[in-house]
Amino acid sequence: MKLTLKIWRQANASAEGAVHTYELDGVSQDMSFLEMLDLLNEQLLTTGEEPVAFDSDCREGICGTCSLMINGQAHGPEVTTTCQLHMRSFKDGDTITIEPWRADSFPVVKDLIVDRSAFDRIIQSGGFISANTGSAPEANSVPAPRDKAQRAFNVATCIGCGACVAACPNGSASLFLGAKITHLGELPQGQPERYGRVTSMVAQHDHEGFGGCTNIGECAAACPKEIPLDVISQLNKDLRTAMFKGF
């Protein structure tokens, strides 16, 4: 296949960026999207142009490192991560626009790479259960109802990729936040810290400069792990309860 690629290039956080256009030939249907970019980079090397910087690590859809806004959709046209997107989803002659995640809380580092450390700080602010090593009781001493455990698992699969933020017109991280609140809030072990946790995590989310959620729903559609909108409802509910409990 032959493609026209329009790629955002930006030298570093403070430089001006711009879209550059490249022609790329010899793309195979079996390539993953990132392998297609690898190919472009090999080609750029021969012309002496610096390769396009983009993030990836596991390349199997689980680490959440890869990103990319592809033709206006986070992780591209399929419900999966960019690394698992394959060139079968495109056809010969296509023009593909590739941009970094855009959010002021995710500043561009270089080209297509952004800084998502805000997510780490949201977790630092309370996305955990305090259980010092060695202090844990026998695992089966606290049974967890299976349906709750399953819901917890379903949303614990969030990979922290940030596609939800990238897709949300408000630049809100509510889906990410809701996933963690729901995961920990559904488990018996998560109860003692439940309301303090939601209060601090939401405060940190706001402090990082993410927008508020207006229930638009683009986030869940872009989420490669199909985290449902329920988690935002759960988040709201837990915060409301926290308000009444005086947190």
Added chain:
Amino acid sequence: MAGSTLHDGLTPLNAAPEQTSDDAAGYYTLGEKLVDAKAPTGPIKDRWTTRKFENRLVNPANRRKLDIIIVGTGLAGGAAAATLGEAGYNVKSFCYQDSPRRAHSIAAQGGINAAKNYKEDGDSTFRLFYDTVKGGDYRARESNVYRLAEVSANIIDQCVAQGVPFAREYGGLLDNRSFGGVQVSRTFYARGQTGQQLLLGAYQAMERQVAAGTVEQFTRHEMLEVVVADGRARGIIARDMVTGAIETHLADVVVLATGGYGNVFYLSTNAMGSNVTAAWRAHRKGAYMANPCYTQIHPTCIPVTGSHQSKLTLMSESLRNDGRIWVPKNAADCDKDPRDIPEEDRDYFLERIYPAFGNLVPRDIASRAAKYMCDEGRGVGPKVKEIGPDGEERLVSRGVYLDLGAAIERLGRDKIEEKYDNLLDMYARITGEDPYETPMRIYPAVHYVMGGLWVDYELQTSIPGLFCTGEANFSDHGANRLGASALMQGLADGYFVLPNTIRDYLADGPFEKIAEDHPAVLEARSEVEARIQRFMSVDGTRSVESFHRELGNIMWEYCGMERSKEGLVKAIGLIRDLKKEFWSNVKVLGSAESLNQDLEKAGRVADFIELGELMCIDALNRRESCGGHFRAESQTEDGEALRHDDEFAYVAAWEWGGEDGSPVLHKEDLIYTAIEMKQRSYK
């Protein structure tokens, strides 16, 4: 396990090995024998308890004054950072990813072993210990393995308390399954994402300490050198991967938890960034590298489709419980639609050769069998270019069928969907084929390395003050790792072992502060700077990637599933040539003072090249077949692996021999006192 009794742990059950062959003569020099000076003695059951008690304590008030550097935030590093932070030490944590949560442990699918015996099916610490030693083909240190089995149960408790959502039964209690051909159900899992859930648990615990101020986290930082001052590891030199700044970080002790180096093969199931750099730099500074050739090749991965391939994807082993593996009987059928090949023309080769275990034979056996089928020309799927042992380029189909057809018929599509949905989706996405309709294609791929930095019982390397945990060390799996045991080891090391052993070392601290202009610091820094300068200035014509790919081809062909003297000697020559070419013809664009992914990669590939050579030398020396290491010269009449305990029941710990020197081999004899060695047989 007939005849497998637990001995008293006091009397040696085997004699020290005496090597008579010397295949690697000329490629190495023989050094002093190595004894693990810290190895405890006495009844195996009491060794860890006694050791924990004997190890000195560090006064809580002193802990704040002690700085610990931990490189790596996978299960091993993340768990250690959290635990040591909780204890009140000053921890600095490093990883090359943009967040600690993305360490490669996240990709583990199947599960984690623990001797909980919840099913009352006869599991116990001893049985897990026994299975691990046997699975590792008696090439592991028994005290370490016993300790691993002993703390395994606590791991599950700890993870559950953190909120890891393990699979549960209807009553709300934990579920577990049997995994990798083991007869007991001891594998805890969170659907196909166990590694992810465990890592998030450790990550969250660590982030909690970041908030508490005990852990400082440095992401997008790559460690490029250890600082060894006055005989102790006292810090690291790291590159800020965003700004390119070279930074010095000093501490009282350094821990490497930097994962495995499977990417020396270019294609593997490891993450793109997985590397040997941290371990290799330490090796060059004096840390011994043990059993580097022990590589685990996983039989069920998605085959390569072409030269664009950047990594391989694992399909969980659990598929082998329901799938039947076959190739066409006639090479002529290989291009046919598999559905049109009648039953009688299919060769279910594992069931044929290993009737007792069938499709569930251990990983190395299943892998080799698949390779032989493809070598015979009966492989299926697209033909890919490769370089044969004769150095000629050829086109070969590298794939065998894993057929769920019978299982779908027997259990119904729903059941199969429920069990493997995620996996099968992933397969469909990558290959564009529907696994419910046509048999899946699989092929072995490099998955895990049992080799790594040599450590003593305390997990300390041969450099005082430099500890090493997780996949990066060599310790617990011998020549082959059981499925679901790497996660166990990572967390055992991180939560329970290292925090106990490191305190004995730190009890002597805080050590006298060293200045940033200490000669050792300056030397390490200038080494790093000079190296980067060199990468940037070669200005050749070949991409870093192409060198990596070529190295991978060499390693896979000659140091992969089957290794021979002739092939290894050839590989060593090829690697040496490649190294020369690399340093004269590599091309790295951009600048060193900014984010530069090619530069990062260049450093990693340069280290892989050196490691590759050592792996080949190690493989050449070990003229026996054990676990994941299969030497063509050492097999039984019917082609099965043949071990030589009398010659090779030792850990091969290699010392860096200098840029132009040859590596020095130190042997640590493996003497068992708790169980006896046996040849394994799966026929």
Added chain:
Amino acid sequence: MPPVATPTLVKTPRSTRSTIALKLVMAVSGLLFIAFTLVHMYGNLKAFSGQEKFNDYAHHLRELGEPILPYEGFLWITRVGLLVALVAHVTAAVILARRAGAARRDKYQVKRNVASSLSSRTMRWGGATLLIFIIWHLINFTAGKVNPQTGETGDAAGDPYSLLVDTFSVWWMTIIYLVAMLALAFHLHHGTWSSIQTLGYTNTASSRARAKQAGWLLAIVIAGGYSLVPLAVLTGIIEK
């Protein structure tokens, strides 16, 4: 200035000072509006039963609660309540909109929306339209009592019924109202389910589907119900 991620953690988090708290304010005030619009629509539909009944109703509203409350007491309580809700709703909307604007200052070159409804993406425009409408509406019917046909204001504009019929006899007045009702329909379509989600009652896929259905229902019933009166006047079904 390049955007910079903040390196700090919040020291004293307060649940009441969060975006979600603002959202709760919006949801509660929004639901109050919904309740009001329903009642108000019921009143409007009285127009179909003729001048006398309609005016009686309007009068009756003013006597509601007597003698415990003074004349127009109930009305004033409602008015104050609505005004507070309006101020709260609009203030929260403005703060949230500004935050959202600041959350992404660099826009995408290409952006595709795949899952969101048009109504969800136009809440702010719709809200602004409604605000302008409400201001005009109050001038029209309560505060100024402006009869667009005769140009008279205050009590001279006639009784409520006549004012209503005169207003909608002007075609462009009807259009303004119908446009406003369209904006209202959009606002309600998303607003209804959104407020239920904000309050945390949509924790499952099915409850979410029901909330969305409620959005459709209210949008059609309320906007449709309101539109009947102007349309009826225009077509002569309601006349003086």
